[in-house]
Amino acid sequence: MSFSPSSTAAVAEPASPAPVDSLLASIETDRPDAFVSLGSAFLTRLPAAPLPEPYLVGISADIAAQLGFNAADAQDPAFAALFAGNPTREWPAEKLPYASVYSGHQFGVWAGQLGDGRAIGLGEIEHDGKRLELQLKGAGRTPYSRMGDGRAVLRSSIREYLCSEAMHHLGIPTTRAMCVIGSDQPVRRETMETAAVVTRVAPSFVRFGHFEHFYTNDRVDELRKLADHVIDRFYPHCRKADDPYLALLNEVTLRTADLMADWQAVGFCHGVMNTDNMSILGLTIDYGPFGFIDGFNANHICNHSDSQGRYAYKMQPQIGYWNLFCLAQALVPLFGAQYDGDNGDKRNEKIIEDAQRVLEGFKDRFAPALERLMRAKLGLAEIREGDDKLVSRLFEVMNANRADFTLTLRNLAKMRKADASGDAPVRDLFLDRAAFDVWANDYRLRVSEETRSDEARANAMNAVNPKYVLRNHLAENAIRLAKEKDFSEVERLARVLRNPFDEQPEFEAYAGLPPDWASDLEVSCSS
Secondary structure, three states: OOOOHHHHHOOOOOOOOOHHHHHHHHOEOOOOOOHHHHOOOOEEEOOOOOOOOOEEEEEOHHHHHHOOOOHHHHHOHHHHHHHOOOOOOOOOHHHOOEEEOOEEEEOOEEEEEOOOOOEEEEEEEEEOOEEEEEEEEOOOOOOOOOOOOOOEEHHHHHHHHHHHHHHHHOOOOEOEEEEEEEEEEEEEOOOEEEEEEEEEEEOOOOEHHHHHHHHHOOOHHHHHHHHHHHHHHHOHHHHHOOOHHHHHHHHHHHHHHHHHHHHHHHOEEOOOOOHHHOEOOOOEOOOOOOEEOOEOOOOOOOEOOOOOOOOOHHHHHHHHHHHHHHHHHHHHHHOOHHHOOOOHHHHHHHHHHHHHHHHHHHHHHHHHHHHHHHHHHOOOOOOOOOHHHHHHHHHHHHHHHOOEHHHHHHHHHHOOOOOOOOOHHHHOOOOOHHHHHHHHHHHHHHHHOOOOOHHHHHHHHHOOOOOOOOOHHHHHHHHHHHOOOOOHHHHHHHHHHOOOOOOOHHHHHHHOOOOHHHHHOOEOOOO
């Protein structure tokens, strides 16, 4: 029997897996050194709750590339299904997604057991030598939902997606948001809204509250296991220290101090700095009722639920420091192996002294970090006595006049050494022009002491003072259109925020003062 050429050609080649199937296959949920390997004391495996008829709202091509796939693949309906929690194939029981347990202090009060009440970890993807965890926020109830519905709404999901992009491109450590998937499934908050899932991406989602959980339940073995995981994965150099766990506290203290300085320097308010919202890697995490300050007010409270102002702008460094004390307390049972030969009282005294010394490092780190950032923002290349007072006086005048935070610092670059010909763009932001003029004259004298030209100084300042930040009214505009299934403004705004220091003349309106109606916007813990 013979075969014709046409019959030979009819032999089918094996089909290549669809891009989304390849992406799903690349997600690892059982690596031996991953968080999930810590076991059932730390997490519960469970499937996400499916969302009906999911659709793509927005995607970060940058994060997609970091995970090893093309953002164009997101147009496949299977992509929306996967990241809505509706996988295209069934997970094996031993590789199911997972929710982790943790505890924490909320608004300064011990809240007991908390956990991923509406976030489910998909696993890790390794690409180009980097490992990142993926987490679906809004993927349904978990054992830690505490009577919640386990859902997130479109409004808050868009805000987190946009702010994750904004903070990253401002150079501030943050979790990222790869995409937002929407659905018409109704979700009740203050009013009826629709559901959404945001895919968070980070090297780790371990929080201070994870350590507090095992400390308060007197589970020292699990506490040590968690600390060892964090050290081995993210701080391996701590192993060389006399006390690796104290070295871990030191690293987290320094990173947290740097993060607080970064927030203060751009006028960012987190809104809910509970210990369960503090990253062990010093990342900005859990975007809820956050906000960038418009008219500067040191007492600004961005969270409508924060009636006491615990998390006001000026309080953030102090709260970061307070939260580190909570972390230190949770780690105390692990400290002091080098003192095991001492008697109990002496050993405990040394442990407390060591922990306090490490925590004091926050103050030693934070103040110089913020001063360094503010010198750069004012275009001061050299360090001179009195620079800190010059910065403080600027903020006092800004506070008294409610001068716009972002525009004030950006427009300072237009001022000139020789005369006041470039003052108008910033001066016009102050009602009390005379008060500004007094400060401006001192500032002009200070920059005149430096050798850089006005142009060189302006270029340096514009590289660190953003023109574009995620103002509440900009996010609100995008959200209102998205509710009508118009996602063009979400993508447009994300594009603007990816280049915050560039002029972008076609988007000049995004850098303007907020409209009057923006003062009525409120954000709260409801999301």
